[in-house]
Amino acid sequence: MRVEDSMSSVYSYDELQLQLINDNKEFNTELGRFMKEKWNLAESGFDYNVVAVFGSQSTGKSTLLNRLFHTNFSVMDEQSRQQTTKGIWLSEARERPLLIMDVEGTDGRERGEEQDFERKSALFSLAISEVLIINMWENMVGLYQGANMGLLKTVLDVNLQLFQNKGAARTLLLFVIRDFVGVTPLKNLQKTIEDDMHKIWNELSKPENLQNSDISDFFDFMFIGLPHKVFKNEQFEKEVDLLKNRFYDKDDPNYVFKPDYHRRIPADGFPQYAQSIWDKVINNKDLDIPTQQHLLAQYRCEEIAKEENEIFLSKISPFKERLDNGEIIDNLGQDLLEFRDTAIKSFSVEGCRYRQDIYEKKKSDFLEQMNNTLYSYYTAQITNAQKAIVINFKEKFDDKVIDDNNDFKNTFDGLYENSLNEFQAVVDEITLPQTNWNSNEFIKKVKEELNTIGNNIRRKKVNEIRFTIDKSLRKEVVLCVRSALNENISENLWEDLFDKYGVIVEQNENKFINKATVYSCEENELKHISKELKKASWDAFYDTIFDETKDTLMIIRLKEKFESIFRYDSNGLPKVWKPGDDIDGQFQNSLNEAYKLCDLFNRIKIPLTKIKEITEVDNIDEDALEIIEPSKKKMLINRFRNTVEILYIDAKHSVVSTKAE
Numbered sequence: 283m284r285v286e287d288s289m290s291s292v293y294s295y296d297e298l299q300l301q302l303i304n305d306n307k308e309f310n311t312e313l314g315r316f317m318k319e320k321w322n323l324a325e326s327g328f329d330y331n332v333v334a335v336f337g338s339q340s341t342g343k344s345t346l347l348n349r350l351f352h353t354n355f356s357v358m359d360e361q362s363r364q365q366t367t368k369g370i371w372l373s374e375a376r377e378r379p380l381l382i383m384d385v386e387g388t389d390g391r392e393r394g395e396e397q398d399f400e401r402k403s404a405l406f407s408l409a410i411s412e413v414l415i416i417n418m419w420e421n422m423v424g425l426y427q428g429a430n431m432g433l434l435k436t437v438l439d440v441n442l443q444l445f446q447n448k449g450a451a452r453t454l455l456l457f458v459i460r461d462f463v464g465v466t467p468l469k470n471l472q473k474t475i476e477d478d479m480h481k482i483w484n485e486l487s488k489p490e491n492l493q494n495s496d497i498s499d500f501f502d503f504m505f506i507g508l509p510h511k512v513f514k515n516e517q518f519e520k521e522v523d524l525l526k527n528r529f530y531d532k533d534d535p536n537y538v539f540k541p542d543y544h545r546r547i548p549a550d551g552f553p554q555y556a557q558s559i560w561d562k563v564i565n566n567k568d569l570d571i572p573t574q575q576h577l578l579a580q581y582r583c584e585e586i587a588k589e590e591n592e593i594f595l596s597k598i599s600p601f602k603e604r605l606d607n608g609e610i611i612d613n614l615g616q617d618l619l620e621f622r623d624t625a626i627k628s629f630s631v632e633g634c635r636y637r638q639d640i641y642e643k644k645k646s647d648f649l650e651q652m653n654n655t656l657y658s659y660y661t662a663q664i665t666n667a668q669k670a671i672v673i674n675f676k677e678k679f680d681d682k683v684i685d686d687n688n689d690f691k692n693t694f695d696g697l698y699e700n701s702l703n704e705f706q707a708v709v710d711e712i713t714l715p716q717t718n719w720n721s722n723e724f725i726k727k728v729k730e731e732l733n734t735i736g737n738n739i740r741r742k743k744v745n746e747i748r749f750t751i752d753k754s755l756r757k758e759v760v761l762c763v764r765s766a767l768n769e770n771i772s773e774n775l776w777e778d779l780f781d782k783y784g785v786i787v788e789q790n791e792n793k794f795i796n797k798a799t800v801y802s803c804e805e806n807e808l809k810h811i812s813k814e815l816k817k818a819s820w821d822a823f824y825d826t827i828f829d830e831t832k833d834t835l836m837i838i839r840l841k842e843k844f845e846s847i848f849r850y851d852s853n854g855l856p857k858v859w860k861p862g863d864d865i866d867g868q869f870q871n872s873l874n875e876a877y878k879l880c881d882l883f884n885r886i887k888i889p890l891t892k893i894k895e896i897t898e899v900d901n902i903d904e905d906a907l908e909i910i911e912p913s914k915k916k917m918l919i920n921r922f923r924n925t926v927e928i929l930y931i932d933a934k935h936s937v938v939s940t941k942a943e
């Protein structure tokens with residue numbers, strides 16, 4: 283369906299006014315005909331003016347326009363409270379070449395399509411009118427939302443981008459304060475509004491060439507207070523008449539139509555001009571209103587976030603120093619969260635006035651920015667806790683007595699769990715909601731450190747046990763070998779000795795295993811250390827045997843054996859040789875016993891397999907068991923014989939001398 287086809291049915295008309303823009307946002311091409319036929323304006327040249335009105339729904343705009351200009355804009359019916367037709371209405375004022383534009387919008391609280399229309403029609407009005415009446419209740423003054431300041435800001439912003447350049451026509455903003463009571467003087471209200479306007483102006487994102495411009499370069503302000511139409515009807519009428527003069531009486535000192543407000547469009551070109559403005563507002567994508575609003579929203583939200591971030595930083599910075607000093611700060615997470623919440627709340631108060639999607643995005647950006655800052659607080663607190671907890675764990679561990687009742691594993695597990703719980707509590711407290719902070723690595727690290735400490739302590743203790751057992755084991759072995767080789771040597775010397783040795787090894791191994799088990803030594807670690815202990819015991823055993831069979835000791839041993847038979851009788855009394863005693867025979871017999879002893883010491887006479895079984899030392903061979911090799915044995919025997927031959931001679935002599943007496 284083409285626009286032209288639908289037109290007649292879509293637009294509303296009456297005698298004096300037309301719906302310039304309908305609620306499909308279509309421009310009424312009947313405007314030219316109206317200008318010519320109904321209003322007689324087509325021939326007016328520059329001699330006409332344009333006034334528009336801006337303000338919230340149902341603030342008496344249409345009522346005021348009708349009263350001022352004798353137009354016939356529809357007014358909301360008080361009884362039925364029915365909405366008037368949406369759109370922009372255009373009418374001629376009575377007795378003056380003056381076009382009046384009435385905008386029927388929504389109450390401004392609705393979003394989406396309605397807001398879009400409101401914005402566009404407000405921008406259109408501002409762009410084409412010389413005087414823009416800004417209508418508001420007195421009690422809305424200073425209220426950003428209520429007085430439509432948010433909308434005004436957007437409109438001014440886009441207007442600046444779209445239509446305003448240096449030398450462009452200026453516009454009078456005529457603020458009409460409705461239901462003006464008079465308690466607050468008008469000039470105070472005026473001041474509030476002016477301040478707001480300047481604030482809005484400063485916050486606008488201005489094009490490069492207008493960076494330093496002032497709002498007064500583009501706008502003049504005028505302020506009027508109108509009493510309540512119903513309660514103070516008389517005063518209302520009087521004030522409206524006075525206001526009317528400003529539009530009708532060229533000699534009025536406040537006459538509103540200054541030449542530099544005029545857009546300089548001849549009346550016959552006005553329809554075309556108005557349409558082109560509307561097209562620009564509606565169609566130009568480069569200058570799309572949402573884009574402008576988008577930019578404005580971005581700019582403002584970023585600015586607000588920046589301000590709030592400064593405050594936020596100043597609040598949290600004192601904690602930084604304490605954290606750097608290693609402190610674990612109580613309730614840090616709670617405090618930081620409060621500061622962050624406050625910052626977001628403050629941001630929202632101002633930021634929510636801007637485009638919802640941008641505002642939400644910037645809010646989450648701001649949150650993320652703060653979270654990034656807070657992350658170093660998070661890691662510092664956790665790192666401090668980690669250090670303290672590890673130190674504490676070690677101290678507590680050192681104080682613990684570990685015995686059969688309270689073995690290493692129990693002790694470790696108990697302390698480990700406590701420490702981890704303590705750590706987890708700090709981590710939980712400092713982990714703020716709405717963050718993606720992850721403590722896994724920290725927890726892993728603490729676990730590792732605690733385990734390392736535990737292992738070190740365990741290893742140290744096991745080593746101590748090993749050291750003590752090793753010492754006592756070797757001492758016992760040495761004593762055992764010494765006594766075996768020196769006292770009551772029997773035929774079964776080696777079997778007896780090795781039996782005793784085996785018992786000693788087994789006892790000490792068990793002792794070690796019992797003690798080490800308390801320290802939860804692992805099976806293979808136990809085996810390994812046991813093996814080392816046994817090896818050491820074998821070394822001690824073997825070395826002692828060689829120490830005890832040195833030449834001199836062997837000769838003494840042989841000599842003692844010889845003497846015990848040759849010089850002493852079976853009662854242990856020294857023999858007195860008498861003539862006829864078989865000295866030669868006894869000498870030989872004693873020698874033989876000594877030789878037998880020497881043979882006993884030749885080698886360690888225990889089966890290799892048995893040795894290996896008990897000592898777990900694999901690399902022993904038969905040769906190693908030989909103590910006195912044949913050549914050495916010969917030498918020993920010679921030396922021994924030399925020492926005992928003198929005894930033989932002494933014995934012989936003693937018999938001779940007895941005979942001689």
Ligand code: GDP
Nearest residue numbers: 339340341342343344345357358360460510511
């Ligand atoms: P518009 O939507 O801004 O054009 O408002 P209308 O002109 O349709 O008026 C809305 C309602 O406010 C109507 O019921 C009017 O009777 C009422 N009204 C008009 N002027 C005033 C005024 O000065 N004070 C008060 N309190 N109500 C008014």
Ligand code: MG
Nearest residue numbers: 343344356386
């Ligand atoms: Mg109205």
